[in-house]
Amino acid sequence: MLAQQLTNGILLGATYALFALGFTLMFGVLRVINLTYGFYFSAGAFIALFATRAAGMPIWAALPLAAIGAGVIAMLIDRLLLSRLNRARNPELASLMVTLGGVLALYSAATAILGSDIRRLPPELIGAEALLIGGVRITMAQILILIATIVLVSGLILLLRGTRLGLAIRAMAERPDAAGLMGIDTRRLASLVSFLSGALAGAAGVLIGLNFNAIQPYMGEEMMLRGFVVVIVGGLGDVRGAVIAGLLLGVIEVATAGYLASGLKDAVGFCLLVAVLWTRPSGLFGRSAVRRA
Amino acid sequence: MLRRQLLAAVAAISGSAALPAIGRAQGAPIPVGAIEILSGPNAAYGVAIKGGLELALDEINKKGVLGGRKIALTVEDSAASKDQAINAARKLIGRDHVVTIIGPTLSNEMFAVGPVVNERKIPIIGTSTTAAGITDIGPYVFRTSLPESDVVPVTFKKAQSRGAKTIALIYANDDAFSKSGFDVMKASADKLGLTILTIETFGSKDTDFSAQLTKIKGLKPDAVGISALVEPVSGVLLQARQLGFGKETQFIGGNGANSPKLGVIAGAAADGLLVGSPWFIGKPDAVNQAFVTAFKAKTGTEPDQFAAQAYDCMFIVAAAIDRAGAAEPDKITPALLKTNYTGVMGPFTFTDHRDPASTEGVVVLKMQGGKFVIAK
Numbered sequence: 001m002l003a004q005q006l007t008n009g010i011l012l013g014a015t016y017a018l019f020a021l022g023f024t025l026m027f028g029v030l031r032v033i034n035l036t037y038g039f040y041f042s043a044g045a046f047i048a049l050f051a052t053r054a055a056g057m058p059i060w061a062a063l064p065l066a067a068i069g070a071g072v073i074a075m076l077i078d079r080l081l082l083s084r085l086n087r088a089r090n091p092e093l094a095s096l097m098v099t100l101g102g103v104l105a106l107y108s109a110a111t112a113i114l115g116s117d118i119r120r121l122p123p124e125l126i127g128a129e130a131l132l133i134g135g136v137r138i139t140m141a142q143i144l145i146l147i148a149t150i151v152l153v154s155g156l157i158l159l160l161r162g163t164r165l166g167l168a169i170r171a172m173a174e175r176p177d178a179a180g181l182m183g184i185d186t187r188r189l190a191s192l193v194s195f196l197s198g199a200l201a202g203a204a205g206v207l208i209g210l211n212f213n214a215i216q217p218y219m220g221e222e223m224m225l226r227g228f229v230v231v232i233v234g235g236l237g238d239v240r241g242a243v244i245a246g247l248l249l250g251v252i253e254v255a256t257a258g259y260l261a262s263g264l265k266d267a268v269g270f271c272l273l274v275a276v277l278w279t280r281p282s283g284l285f286g287r288s289a290v291r292r293a
Numbered sequence: 294m295l296r297r298q299l300l301a302a303v304a305a306i307s308g309s310a311a312l313p314a315i316g317r318a319q320g321a322p323i324p325v326g327a328i329e330i331l332s333g334p335n336a337a338y339g340v341a342i343k344g345g346l347e348l349a350l351d352e353i354n355k356k357g358v359l360g361g362r363k364i365a366l367t368v369e370d371s372a373a374s375k376d377q378a379i380n381a382a383r384k385l386i387g388r389d390h391v392v393t394i395i396g397p398t399l400s401n402e403m404f405a406v407g408p409v410v411n412e413r414k415i416p417i418i419g420t421s422t423t424a425a426g427i428t429d430i431g432p433y434v435f436r437t438s439l440p441e442s443d444v445v446p447v448t449f450k451k452a453q454s455r456g457a458k459t460i461a462l463i464y465a466n467d468d469a470f471s472k473s474g475f476d477v478m479k480a481s482a483d484k485l486g487l488t489i490l491t492i493e494t495f496g497s498k499d500t501d502f503s504a505q506l507t508k509i510k511g512l513k514p515d516a517v518g519i520s521a522l523v524e525p526v527s528g529v530l531l532q533a534r535q536l537g538f539g540k541e542t543q544f545i546g547g548n549g550a551n552s553p554k555l556g557v558i559a560g561a562a563a564d565g566l567l568v569g570s571p572w573f574i575g576k577p578d579a580v581n582q583a584f585v586t587a588f589k590a591k592t593g594t595e596p597d598q599f600a601a602q603a604y605d606c607m608f609i610v611a612a613a614i615d616r617a618g619a620a621e622p623d624k625i626t627p628a629l630l631k632t633n634y635t636g637v638m639g640p641f642t643f644t645d646h647r648d649p650a651s652t653e654g655v656v657v658l659k660m661q662g663g664k665f666v667i668a669k
Binding site: 001004005008009011012015117118119120123130132137139208212213214219222253254255256257258259262263265266 | 466493495496500503505508524527535536537558560
């Protein structure tokens with residue numbers, strides 16, 4: 001049972017980390033608290049739902065399609081909502097309010113069009129049967145989440161640290177005005193970061209929808225609270241920090257529910273947030289990795 | 294002085310005595326009112342109830358009551374608003390001079406309307422109000438709907454008869470409906486002598502139940518009772534199957550699981566789940582099948598539990614008026630208490646406290662291939 005609970009915790013943590021990747025990227029680079037992020041997560045899941053249900057696409061085609069679709073939606077909405085705020089003195093607060101209003105409008109519009117019923121991706125898409133590995137049960141969807149988290153995290157770190165584009169993104173995270181003076185097209189770069197983070201959200205939406213079988217317009221909203229914890233505990237813009245914080249939160253939640261009392265799950269998780277912010281106000285690992293050159 | 298007295302007398306006559314006299318006139322239709330949700334997001338309930346009432350009325354009015362008098366039913370819309378429901382009750386009493394009111398649809402509407410109608414000493418009968426305390430409102434408030442505390446024990450007894458001795462309970466602890474369903478489950482398990490191995494909770498918006506389910510699986514209970522709305526129940530079942538719960542574990546749902554959505558969302562993962570229901574469309578008896586056919590023919594839709602409850606209630610009211618011997622509320626109230634009627638819901642009598650007395654009509658259903666069938 002311990003092995004199974006540990007697996008449950010790691011898998012839950014991987015879903016939190018997967019969800020938080022794009023959020024921390026946007027947070028760290030664009031320095032905006034973008035609450036519309038949860039909507040891109042829902043959008044990805046719905047694109048995959050229609051691609052597989054209506055068009056009969058297999059998962060390996062629906063997943064990238066959903067990621068790209070959610071990325072494009074993110075790029076458009078972010079430009080619409082945030083581009084005017086770039087020159088504001090205090091973009092964090094203004095963006096919080098603008099995106100809060102924007103995301104509520106988006107969720108209600110989506111609910112009006114799509115309905116609030118819970119839907120699921122076709123179960124035969126990857127098979128719901130669990131594999132038995134050394135007494136631990138794990139499904140294909142969960143394996144896919146683990147693999148995707150590893151691939152996306154390595155890809156993102158590689159992009160940020162090993163390419164000229166990554167250098168530009170990090171420069172912009174550090175000092176947007178200086179980056180502009182050095183010849184970086186910050187508007188285009190901001191759009192690209194929006195696209196990347198939206199695409200990450202969309203991919204997470206598909207994979208998490210596949211695992212939890214509960215696709216509905218507000219599914220992103222319900223992940224946002226955990227997303228915030230992971231991003232803040234991990235450090236704003238810190239990709240590795242988000243992964244570690246996600247896994248930590250998942251394992252702690254599962255351990256609390258499994259060995260203490262399921263009613264205390266949230267209480268313990270959020271005590272962790274308070275404790276981390278108390279002792280390390282800028283997250284578990286100090287300064288953000290994106291900004292650190 | 295004289296004029297003032299005269300005016301007062303006229304007012305008194307027209308206000309109370311004269312108009313009910315019209316209702317009492319030989320041969321005139323007997324006014325009965327209903328208050329249901331006919332508009333807004335919950336309109337589906339009220340529309341089903343109205344369909345059930347009107348179908349029953351068609352059959353009743355073929356013969357009539359009290360030697361051939363017809364019943365005239367006025368259905369008012371409450372739009373799920375307490376204020377509108379109270380206004381509807383005042384209108385039905387003051388303008389239409391109804392002798393009995395059926396409804397309103399929701400328990401919280403009844404808590405608002407019940408006292409108003411009770412004060413006027415007119416019987417009011419809820420057909421879909423399942424909350425605790427409804428009939429405590431007053432001696433004129435009745436209900437024909439079985440509260441969940443009557444349905445769940447029947448389901449648990451069925452599970453016990455299939456060999457369950459130990460049970461684990463899991464419920465959503467942040468929503469009143471799920472919590473009250475859990476209270477009923479716990480009380481039923483205690484009463485039947487089932488050993489409760491563990492009680493687990495989750496949030497009604499949660500999607501991950503793996504920790505709780507892994508813990509439950511380690512305890513190897515014979516049965517697992519789930520009290521939540523249909524979406525989380527589906528999530529729990531889907532994840533339970535992934536974690537290796539098989540046929541040896543008897544899953545039991547509360548009222549929230551009694552929804553066709555369960556099969557749509559959970560599919561084969563829900564197979565084998567037991568749930569109790571006051572009524573079931575597939576009940577094979579002739580009365581029920583005739584009702585289902587007639588309802589489909591009249592409305593073009595399949596009847597649900599709410600239509601069935603309303604259908605029976607209309608017959609119960611008509612029979613009570615007949616027994617009362619007069620279309621007068623103060624005679625109908627004691628006549629209602631003597632109800633002994635067998636309809637589509639099964640045999641029906643009232644307790645002294647005006648609640649349904651028998652749970653004989655409860656059907657235990659089993660999920661099979663995404664659909665409910667009667668559990669053997």
